[in-house]
Amino acid sequence: xxxxxxxxxxxxxxxxxxxxxxxxxxxxxxxxxxxxxxxxxxxxxxxxxxxxxxxxxxxxxxxxxxxxxxxxxxxxxxxxxxxxxxxxxxxxxxxxxxxxxxxxxxxxxxxxxxxxxxxxxxxxxxxxxxxxxxxxxxxxxxxxxxxxxxxxxxxxxxxxxxxxxxxxxxxxxxxxxxxxxxxxxxxxxxxxxxxxxxxxxxxxxxxxxxxxxxxxxxxxxxxxxxxxxxxxxxxxxxxxxxxxxxxxxxxxxxxxxxxxxxxxxxxxxxxxxxxxxxxxxxxxxxxxxxxxxxxxxxxxxxxxxxxxxxxxxxxxxxxxxxxxxxxxxxxxxxxxxxxxxxxxxxxxxxxxxxxxxxxxxxxxxxxxxxxxxxxxxxxxxxxxxxxxxxxxxxxxxxxxxxxxxxxxxxxxxxxxxxxxxxxxxxxxxxxxxxxxxxxxxxxxxxxxxxxxxxxxxxx
Amino acid sequence: xxxxxxxxxxxxxxxxxxxxxxxxxxxxxxxxxxxxxxxxxxxxxxxxxxxxxxxxxxxxxxxxxxxxxxxxxxxxxxxxxxxxxxxxxxxxxxxxxxxxxxxxxxxxxxxxxxxxxxxxxxxxxxxxxxxxxxxxxxxxxxxxxxxxxxxxxxxxxxxxxxxxxxxxxxxxxxxxxxxxxxxxxxxxxxxxxxxxxxxxxxxxxxxxxxxxxxxxxxxxxxxxxxxxxxxxxxxxxxxxxxxxxxxxxxxxxxxxxxxxxxxxxxxxxxxxxxxxxxxxxxxxxxxxxxxxxxxxxxxxxxxxxxxxxxxxxxxxxxxxxxxxxxxxxxxxxxxxxxxxxxxxxxxxxxxxxxxxxxxxxxxxxxxxxxxxxxxxxxxxxxxxxxxxxxxxxxxxxxxxxxxxxxxxxxxxxxxxxxxxxxxxxxxxxxxxxxxxxxxxxxxxxxxxxxxxxxxxxxx
Numbered sequence: 077x078x079x080x081x082x083x084x085x086x087x088x089x090x091x092x093x094x095x096x097x098x099x100x101x102x103x104x105x106x107x108x109x110x111x112x113x114x115x116x117x118x119x120x121x122x123x124x125x126x127x128x129x130x131x132x133x134x135x136x137x138x139x140x141x142x143x144x145x146x147x148x149x150x151x152x153x154x155x156x157x158x159x160x161x162x163x164x165x166x167x168x169x170x171x172x173x174x175x176x177x178x179x180x181x182x183x184x185x186x187x188x189x190x191x192x193x194x195x196x197x198x199x200x201x202x203x204x205x206x207x208x209x210x211x212x213x214x215x216x217x218x219x220x221x222x223x224x225x226x227x228x229x230x231x232x233x234x235x236x237x238x239x240x241x242x243x244x245x246x247x248x249x250x251x252x253x254x255x256x257x258x259x260x261x262x263x264x265x266x267x268x269x270x271x272x273x274x275x276x277x278x279x280x281x282x283x284x285x286x287x288x289x290x291x292x293x294x295x296x297x298x299x300x301x302x303x304x305x306x307x308x309x310x311x312x313x314x315x316x317x318x319x320x321x322x323x324x325x326x327x328x329x330x331x332x333x334x335x336x337x338x339x340x341x342x343x344x345x346x347x348x349x350x351x352x353x354x355x356x357x358x359x360x361x362x363x364x365x366x367x368x369x370x371x372x373x374x375x376x377x378x379x380x381x382x383x384x385x386x387x388x389x390x391x392x393x394x395x396x397x398x399x400x401x402x403x404x405x406x407x408x409x410x411x412x413x414x415x416x417x418x419x420x421x422x423x424x425x426x427x428x429x430x431x432x433x434x435x436x437x438x439x440x441x442x443x444x445x446x447x448x449x450x451x452x453x454x455x456x457x458x459x460x461x462x463x464x465x466x467x468x469x470x471x472x473x474x475x476x477x478x479x480x481x482x483x484x485x486x487x488x489x490x491x492x493x494x495x496x497x498x499x500x501x502x503x504x505x506x507x508x509x510x511x512x513x514x515x516x517x518x519x520x521x522x523x524x525x526x527x528x529x530x531x532x533x534x535x
Numbered sequence: 536x537x538x539x540x541x542x543x544x545x546x547x548x549x550x551x552x553x554x555x556x557x558x559x560x561x562x563x564x565x566x567x568x569x570x571x572x573x574x575x576x577x578x579x580x581x582x583x584x585x586x587x588x589x590x591x592x593x594x595x596x597x598x599x600x601x602x603x604x605x606x607x608x609x610x611x612x613x614x615x616x617x618x619x620x621x622x623x624x625x626x627x628x629x630x631x632x633x634x635x636x637x638x639x640x641x642x643x644x645x646x647x648x649x650x651x652x653x654x655x656x657x658x659x660x661x662x663x664x665x666x667x668x669x670x671x672x673x674x675x676x677x678x679x680x681x682x683x684x685x686x687x688x689x690x691x692x693x694x695x696x697x698x699x700x701x702x703x704x705x706x707x708x709x710x711x712x713x714x715x716x717x718x719x720x721x722x723x724x725x726x727x728x729x730x731x732x733x734x735x736x737x738x739x740x741x742x743x744x745x746x747x748x749x750x751x752x753x754x755x756x757x758x759x760x761x762x763x764x765x766x767x768x769x770x771x772x773x774x775x776x777x778x779x780x781x782x783x784x785x786x787x788x789x790x791x792x793x794x795x796x797x798x799x800x801x802x803x804x805x806x807x808x809x810x811x812x813x814x815x816x817x818x819x820x821x822x823x824x825x826x827x828x829x830x831x832x833x834x835x836x837x838x839x840x841x842x843x844x845x846x847x848x849x850x851x852x853x854x855x856x857x858x859x860x861x862x863x864x865x866x867x868x869x870x871x872x873x874x875x876x877x878x879x880x881x882x883x884x885x886x887x888x889x890x891x892x893x894x895x896x897x898x899x900x901x902x903x904x905x906x907x908x909x910x911x912x913x914x915x916x917x918x919x920x921x922x923x924x925x926x927x928x929x930x931x932x933x934x935x936x937x938x939x940x941x942x943x944x945x946x947x948x949x950x951x952x953x954x955x956x957x958x959x960x961x962x963x964x965x966x967x968x969x970x971x972x973x974x975x976x977x978x979x980x981x982x983x984x985x986x987x988x989x990x991x992x993x994x
Binding site: 078082083084085090091092094096097100112113114116118119120121123125127128131140141142143144145146147150156158160170171173174175179180182184185190194204219221222225228232345349397399400401402432433434437446447451454457460461462463464465467468481 | 538539540541542543544547549550551552553555556559570571572573575576577578579580581582583584586587590599600601602603604605606607609615617619628629630632633634637638639641643644649651653663678680681684687691804807808809856858859860861891892893896905906909910913916919920921922923924926927937940941
């Protein structure tokens with residue numbers, strides 16, 4: 077038979093089982109913390125009507141869309157009426173508009189699903205990737221207090237993931253626009269364009285951005301650009317420091333005053349939500365490219381790995397679903413790009429991999445005793461321990477090698493001696509230790525060991 | 536602005552949040568039990584190269600495929616080279632062939648993902664649905680003992696889901712073919728065609744199947760069809776009953792002897808794997824339509840709802856990935872169609888819905904005390920309790936109504952009296968009860984209540 081080469085499309089991250097375990101454990105931590113804060117799950121179909129997906133202005137997204145067509149529709153020469161979602165925000169907007177009368181507002185939803193973008197294939201760029209989103213969507217209005225809750229969720233997620241020190245950086249687009257107004261840049265489109273350039277500071281550097289802003293197209297005066305670059309260089313080192321900076325701006329336009337008031341309330345409340353001052357900061361260069369955001373904006377960086385860029389971003393928007401409903405639905409949301417984050421952490425050697433979901437392997441000494449091994453495995457499973465039983469006969473050394481390679485911590489040996497004595501020999505491959513325990517105490521002993529290891533990881 | 540009607544494509548099951556919680560809890564139970572038995576997770580991309588996805592013979596699947604094309608490729612007038620997976624078996628075959636040298640065999644994998652079929656839209660038929668698959672794949676050979684392990688996993692899954700009495704029905708295609716040989720039907724293609732008709736017995740009824748088999752195309756003699764329909768009517772009521780039936784068949788062809796030996800070993804071992812005799816049976820009418828299966832075959836039915844049909848099916852196959860590798864990879868697998876199962880259970884009123892992942896709502900009595908409420912919420916979250924804090928001011932009655940509608944069990948009230956006394960008032964909306972507890976004992980008290988409820992549900 078002809079052999080077709082087995083390969084995945086470029087731009088996807090397909091993992092081997094132990095890496096998948098590590099990735100899954102990351103998604104589990106994200107979900108656990110989303111639920112801890114009372115966010116509710118939704119899932120939407122991977123496909124939406126393309127007419128609906130592409131109502132948003134901006135050919136940018138359209139160019140990257142994957143269109144979908146069934147065989148039947150293709151045979152009839154029809155244009156594809158379906159497309160894969162490229163983010164979770166448009167599906168959320170459609171979901172809220174469609175189910176508006178069945179939802180309670182403020183609607184607190186989380187959504188952990190894959191999205192699709194027909195990007196050029198490139199190292200570290202993915203065409204299929206997980207997004208983990210939370211949003212709070214209000215009807216008619218939504219208190220700015222919610223803008224302070226999202227950083228608290230994010231703080232708990234990243235603390236739980238234990239990937240090193242991080243800072244949630246916060247800014248406010250109203251404040252930025254108001255401040256630009258004070259510099260004589262009053263036109264809102266021009267403000268948006270300037271903020272998009274500011275957003276590129278990390279990637280392009282100050283010199284390149286200065287050049288762009290002062291060139292003929294932008295035509296911002298050099299001294300204004302100087303003031304601007306100086307302003308956006310600010311990073312707070314404490315809450316008091318942030319407040320002092322905000323107070324030092326003097327009085328300004330309505331936008332500036334509103335932005336300042338919002339920022340002060342949000343920064344103050346974040347602390348009340350339980351986030352230590354060491355983990356959040358005012359960063360006046362955070363702009364987020366999208367004009368979609370209208371108030372608070374967030375980015376999160378790993379302190380020791382700034383080159384990774386923002387690992388979690390989002391912000392406040394005025395109206396979620398203006399394309400699909402006449403209701404006004406303001407909201408605030410934040411998103412973790414889990415696939416890219418996982419890939420980057422792995423590249424940076426920050427992942428503890430190599431551990432299986434399988435906790436125990438029941439070895440096979442004597443094929444005739446199989447029912448006894450199976451009984452032991454059933455007992456452990458009933459006690460909540462993930463247990464694989466060796467089912468086919470084989471050499472014991474090979475079984476140990478298998479457990480080691482497979483990332484399984486405990487191997488249980490039940491030979492004639494153990495059976496006679498009513499005990500089990502436990503080999504702990506992680507601690508390179510070995511001990512005997514009675515059958516009656518086995519499950520409890522293993523459970524305690526496993527729970528201790530889990531608690532140590534979390535601490 | 537023009538409004539686009541917000542709607543999903545037909546044939547998908549999009550759930551409201553509380554239904555999503557119930558569905559998620561079903562998937563969690565499936566995954567928990569898959570992991571309990573030492574199966575490892577994999578995920579594959581939603582798209583595969585269509586050349587690879589459609590190597591399998593049979594235009595049946597091709598007609599139902601969704602093709603995928605990026606904007607760029609469409610503009611160039613290319614034929615789509617990608618398609619959405621229509622099951623998890625072909626992607627598993629591709630995965631194992633692609634990563635063969637990085638996997639350990641027998642490879643025990645589970646996979647819980649959505650698959651896509653361009654079916655005609657019809658009540659209870661889905662174009663996008665979850666499959667939950669486990670497979671054990673061997674290299675060169677795989678002991679028939681694994682055929683006995685899968686029913687044990689399935690037994691634990693459905694016991695955990697607590698959806699009523701069920702029976703895992705088992706048969707063996709070798710036995711069936713061998714027995715047909717004994718009736719004079721020796722041609723293997725003809726045997727396959729007869730088994731496909733037998734597979735339709737439940738849907739079409741004995742009379743229709745008898746008519747088909749005796750008509751000119753099939754041309755099976757009436758007395759042979761009579762014997763056949765009599766034979767496949769057998770259902771064992773105990774292990775001894777099954778053994779007796781198998782022994783009563785007398786000696787037969789090699790296929791019959793092999794099928795009988797396999798069935799006896801599998802049925803005997805299932806018990807050793809911890810499945811009570813009440814939950815599995817030999818059913819000689821189980822044939823599975825697909826010629827893909829070559830030995831053991833499974834179907835699972837809810838005893839009190841046979842009209843739902845099989846809720847979990849699978850079997851043994853000779854070679855997983857002959858299209859993608861020259862290695863011989865025999866395996867055994869079983870699959871739960873979770874979306875359809877969920878939909879059917881909901882239709883049959885067998886789901887306990889209406890419960891949120893949110894366990895506690897911290898009510899807001901006095902807006903000025905917000906930091907105190909937030910502190911309380913943080914304390915509960917740290918103790919592992921999913922807690923929503925009311926953030927915007929509002930009437931207490933409205934907050935209770937919200938909790939009730941949202942399926943949240945506990946509402947905590949912290950008014951001036953409570954603050955003075957150092958206690959919290961707990962309203963238990965499920966038990967319609969109310970009690971006071973000291974701040975120090977609050978988290979532990981709630982944790983115990985929540986764990987008891989969870990344990991009662993599992994019992």
